[in-house]
Amino acid sequence: QVQLAESGGGLVQPGGSLRLSCAASGFFFRNYAMSWYRQGPGKERELVATITRSGDSTNYVDSVKGRFTISRDNAKNTVYLQMNSLKPEDTAVYYCNAKYGHLTYWGQGTQVTVSS
Numbered sequence: 001q002v003q004l005a006e007s008g009g010g011l012v013q014p015g016g017s018l019r020l021s022c023a024a025s026g027f028f029f030r031n032y033a034m035s036w037y038r039q040g041p042g043k044e045r046e047l048v049a050t051i052t053r054s055g056d057s058t059n060y061v062d063s064v065k066g067r068f069t070i071s072r073d074n075a076k077n078t079v080y081l082q083m084n085s086l087k088p089e090d091t092a093v094y095y096c097n098a099k100y101g102h103l104t105y106w107g108q109g110t111q112v113t114v115s116s
Contacts, residue, residue: 002026002105004096009110012086020081022096022107029077032100036070036081038092049081086114
């Protein structure tokens with residue numbers, strides 16, 4: 001069955017870094033655009049970053065531009081989110097998303113907490 005398994009979350013101090021991973025299975029990964037979303041406490045879920053099927057184009061929400069980098073390895077069916085210069089406002093549950101036409105899949109999420 002379809003599975004998106006996020007990992008790499010945790011507690012980090014402001015200014016620190018984390019690398020999230022999302023391992024996909026059960027569908028043809030390289031056909032899907034991949035995204036990372038997040039939902040902070042008391043906030044709605046927001047799109048953080050997207051990468052095209054081939055990985056040749058990416059987009060970011062303004063608040064993470066220059067700090068976060070999305071990438072993918074189609075040979076490993078995995079998408080990554082490198083997060084640098086983390087701020088307390090980055091605290092959220094981060095979700096992996098796969099989309100192809102009307103098909104969309106979600107992971108269970110991984111908690112990222114930025115606090116001193």
